[in-house]
Amino acid sequence: MNNIEIIHGVGRTSIFVSSFRLYITNMYLQLVKSKQVEFQNQEEKDYMEFYLKLVGVHNQSDHLNFPKFYDPHAYHFLNTPYAKKILSDTAYSLLLNPEKSEELEKFLNEASLVEAWSAIFGLDNILDIGIRTKFIDDWVLENKHLKQLVIFGSGLDTRALRLPLPSTMTIFEIDLPHVVEYKNNILSNIDVGKISKATRHSIFADLSESQWVSELESRGFNRDYPTLWLMEGIVMYLDPQSNSNLFKNIGLNSAEGSKVNVHTVGTMKMGISLKFEAENPAAKRLGLKTFNWGMLNDEFGSKFDNPSEILTEMGFNKNIKTFNGSEIAKILGCSEIQNLLSEYTIGEK
Ligand SMILES: C[S@@+](CC[C@H](N)C(=O)[O-])C[C@H]1O[C@@H](n2cnc3c(N)ncnc32)[C@H](O)[C@@H]1O
Numbered sequence: 001m002n003n004i005e006i007i008h009g010v011g012r013t014s015i016f017v018s019s020f021r022l023y024i025t026n027m028y029l030q031l032v033k034s035k036q037v038e039f040q041n042q043e044e045k046d047y048m049e050f051y052l053k054l055v056g057v058h059n060q061s062d063h064l065n066f067p068k069f070y071d072p073h074a075y076h077f078l079n080t081p082y083a084k085k086i087l088s089d090t091a092y093s094l095l096l097n098p099e100k101s102e103e104l105e106k107f108l109n110e111a112s113l114v115e116a117w118s119a120i121f122g123l124d125n126i127l128d129i130g131i132r133t134k135f136i137d138d139w140v141l142e143n144k145h146l147k148q149l150v151i152f153g154s155g156l157d158t159r160a161l162r163l164p165l166p167s168t169m170t171i172f173e174i175d176l177p178h179v180v181e182y183k184n185n186i187l188s189n190i191d192v193g194k195i196s197k198a199t200r201h202s203i204f205a206d207l208s209e210s211q212w213v214s215e216l217e218s219r220g221f222n223r224d225y226p227t228l229w230l231m232e233g234i235v236m237y238l239d240p241q242s243n244s245n246l247f248k249n250i251g252l253n254s255a256e257g258s259k260v261n262v263h264t265v266g267t268m269k270m271g272i273s274l275k276f277e278a279e280n281p282a283a284k285r286l287g288l289k290t291f292n293w294g295m296l297n298d299e300f301g302s303k304f305d306n307p308s309e310i311l312t313e314m315g316f317n318k319n320i321k322t323f324n325g326s327e328i329a330k331i332l333g334c335s336e337i338q339n340l341l342s343e344y345t346i347g348e349k
Pocket residue numbers: 010011012013014017018152153154155156157174175176179205206207208232233234237238
């Protein structure tokens with residue numbers, strides 16, 4: 001299979017999300033550099049020192065109380081010719097004045113990865129993903145006693161590696177074949193350490209079909225164990241029938257005590273990018289529009305934004321709760337971050 005497939009179609013959205021995590025990681029590294037972070041252990045300290053040397057730090061002027069996490073793999077996923085092509089294609093698509101093409105090319109050649117990606121995306125989008133990552137990290141950690149975690153549309157999510165998860169947990173990541181291959185090729189060529197002790201399985205599957213269930217079973221999934229089911233950044237890409245089948249299959253394969261977390265984006269909000277464009281000096285100088293998810297309309301499959309009903313039908317009717325991004329930001333102590341697009345519905349069987 002060819003890595004180049006990642007450049008086109010829905011798989012490239014996994015690169016976009018990874019670039020947001022690179023940005024937050026960079027914010028975190030700034031704290032490390034200015035010695036404002038207390039390390040959990042020596043391994044983390046050594047790693048951060050190594051990482052600082054590898055990627056350097058692009059100084060950001062934001063003084064927000066941002067969600068604190070780092071994703072040490074994001075840099076590697078973005079530092080490939082394929083991801084750089086996605087970056088430049090996206091940047092050119094946002095260029096308002098074609099006469100600035102040469103200047104844009106020069107910028108893309110010279111800027112650090114974090115600097116280049118942050119000229120494209122608004123800070124509101126980046127923080128939305130930051131809050132989302134941290135909220136879901138915490139949800140997974142709170143439930144780490146469960147033996148199985150299934151991540152649908154896992155993309156370049158690296159929870160299975162970077163979170164302190166126990167060896168009793170097995171994680172099944174499901175995505176399209178070329179995305180899984182892209183990720184695994186990079187992971188097999190880098191050495192950034194693995195904090196998680198969980199076992200990770202990668203499954204190639206198109207979630208608009210149902211073969212993922214037999215694939216899961218063939219990799220050791222046991223439907224008698226309570227399972228954590230995570231849908232982050234995926235239901236909006238599936239059509240209504242596929243979503244309905246997906247939830248039905250989850251219901252059929254969930255033992256009592258299983259839990260779900262469904263991330264949705266209010267459809268009306270997808271085209272919105274609320275701030276930052278005027279604040280990013282490179283974007284301003286080059287005259288770049290700010291990317292917004294509404295530009296990916298071709299890839300969206302549904303307006304699925306109210307999972308509570310279907311969760312109840314599937315028997316996930318205990319403790320169903322929907323949080324909006326601003327509520328989560330408050331819980332995480334980042335209440336100055338507002339106007340977030342994402343919502344999260346959790347439930348338990
Ligand atoms: C926006 S990314 C989110 C990735 C990851 N969950 C995260 O939050 O970092 C969407 C992911 O869904 C995957 N995806 C979209 N449609 C899919 C399908 N029909 N079957 C499997 N994966 C799909 C894409 O390949 C991509 O990796």
